[in-house]
Amino acid sequence: MLDMSHLTELSDELEKSVTEKDIEKIQTLCEENxxxxxxxxxxxxxxxxxxxxxxxxxxxxxxxxxxxVHKEMQSKLFLTNKSRKSVNKYKGIKNAK
Structure with missing residues (x-):
């Protein structure tokens, strides 16, 4: 049988975490439960x-x-990698003193 008190408590905690956009807390709650x-x-x-x-x-x-959040992180990672590749292509950076 489903533990309704646990469901209510989990629901409240999850709702609070979503409202606060607390990604780590959401992950923890979902993994633990x-x-x-x-x-x-x-x-x-x-x-x-x-x-x-x-x-x-x-x-x-x-x-x-x-x-x-995952999509945003992927987008930022892509931009970071793209910037790094662009910087590496610039020959002056490698030979600068």
Whole structure:
């Protein structure tokens, strides 16, 4: 059976982390609770189902934030690598004293 108190607590912590855009906290929460997250299924009780739906929405927001951050980091890494290659092509840098 699904531990609703744990679900509520996790949902609140995850929502706070998404609001604060605390990437490290989001990663930690998801890694530590991975097994629990995979056990979440729809329930018979309508009230509990609303809590599950709320968690799913928060979790989706966290995933979207992580995806955006990942894309931004890849973009910056690409620009850094491109700049380094451009600097290496400039012969004057290598021979400068």
């Amino acid at each position: 991975d097994a629990f997250i995979h056990t979440i299924t729809p329930l018979d009780n309508q009230f509990d189902n609303e809590k599950v739906k709320a968690f799913i929405l928060v979790h989706q927001s966290a995933i979207q934030l992580m995806t955006e």
